[in-house]
Amino acid sequence: MNRQSTGMSAVVLVLLALGGFGFLVWSNARPAPALTVLVPTQAEPTIDANPWADILREGFGEDSTPLPTVAIPTGEFRPATLAVNSQLAISPLAPDELGDDQALQTPFALGATPTPPPPTATPLVTDLPVTAQFVTRPPQSWQPPPLIPPLSRDPLGRDHYWLMRPVDSNATNFGLFYYPYGSDGPEDAWRVHAGIDMPNPIGETVRAAGSGLVVWARDGLQTESGVFQDTFSYGNVVVIQHDFGFRGRPLYTLYAHLSRVLVLQGQYVNAGDAIGLVGNSGRTTGSHVHFEVRMGEANTVLSSDVSIPGYGATYNPILWMVPYVGTGVIAGRVTDIDDNLLMDVDVTVRDWVTNLVSDTTTTYIFQGTGVDVNADPNWQENFVVGDVPAGRYQVIANIGGERVTEIVNVLEGTTTFVEIAPGNPNAQIAAEAAP
Secondary structure (H helix, E strand, O other), rough: OOOHHHHHHHHHHHHHHHHHHHHHHHOOOOOOOOOOOOOOOOOOOOOOOOOOHHHHOOOOOOOOOOOOOOOOOOOOOOOOOOOOOOOOOOOOHHHHHHHHOHHHHOOOOOOOOOOOOOOOOOOOOOOOOOOOOOOOOOOOOOOOEOOOEEEOOOOOOOOOEEEEOOOOOOOOOOOOOOOOOOOOHHHOOOOOOOOEEEEEEOEEEEEEOOOOOEEEEEEOOOOOOOHHHOOOOOOOOEEEEEEEOOOOEEEEEEEEEEEOOOOOOOOOOOOOOEEEEEEEOOOOOEEEEEEEEEEEEEEEEEEEEEOOOOHEEEOOOOOEOOOOOOEEEEEEEEOOOOOOOOOOEEEEEEEOOOOOOOEEEEOOOOOOOOOOOOOOOOOOOOOEEEEEEEEEEEEEEEEOEEEEEEEEEEOOOOEEEEEEEOOOOHHHHHHOOOO
């Protein structure tokens, strides 16, 4: 009995398992229901590339205030010009007409400022033709702007760039390279130069290089003791004793060959005041202003009430006159192997980068007289090259057939000193390193 019931239950379990398996097979074998796709009945919206077109089509802004319109120019542009002032005088100004607004003040002044006496005479007028030139005239050329005096950037205090340039930047306000201070000119044919020459047309304004008292302002040939400085060369001259000096020694500047003098003896002037006009009075080969710097006690009598330092008291103006912006000065000594100064030796300054000649000059000529040119008290040089753009340079001299080269670095507003001598090991190394 028990065996039969056990067999029946096993059969039932088998049948149930087969039935469940068959149900799964049947359910998986049924086809999938059909997919229903819904199609929208509204058209897809479009995007207008310029919605402002629809806004304007609707009349938006038609009741607003219209914006002003500017006519487009069709003709050639012409800058506005000022009417010519027919009342503008072309004659030089009298001293009492020179106002303070025409003066450039210099911050370097020692001692009390003297009071200028009232003018008692008219400015000197010569028979030479004077071509008046106005400050507002179109410049023929412009020089770089000069630095502002007084200037001394040397770390040892050796520089003394205290004077402004006596001629404006829209004219020639640098010295002739072929007739520098201390030289005897082309082909050694001229007298040893005690200053520098700035060539300009007759009538160009000459200005005081510094503040001070005018101690001479007249024809250089008309003196009580004879010819001015024992030479016929100067022509019409202005001499200023400045109200600052150097190591207790008075400082003077001299302006020669003027076509007209605009100041009077005894008049006080500020740096930048007009003191004369460029000319060719005296002994010249063309119109220019001859500019000198003198230093020392007055020992040359010009008249009963005027005395100035002698002709042998001149110093190189380039070491006293401010350089251009971005430039410096090279000063140096050219000597033989025994350290004796060599005279009238050509000196060439060559740009280290471009290998092009930047400037040339010659060493001073000392004639062994009481009217020799002088080396600067600080530098003791025998040549100077001014307005050298800041950079690196070769300074070259031919000494007894030997080419000697030194390398220098020029800085703005400072003096770079160099010594050139044969047998200098540094010079030989520099020459070998030159490109």
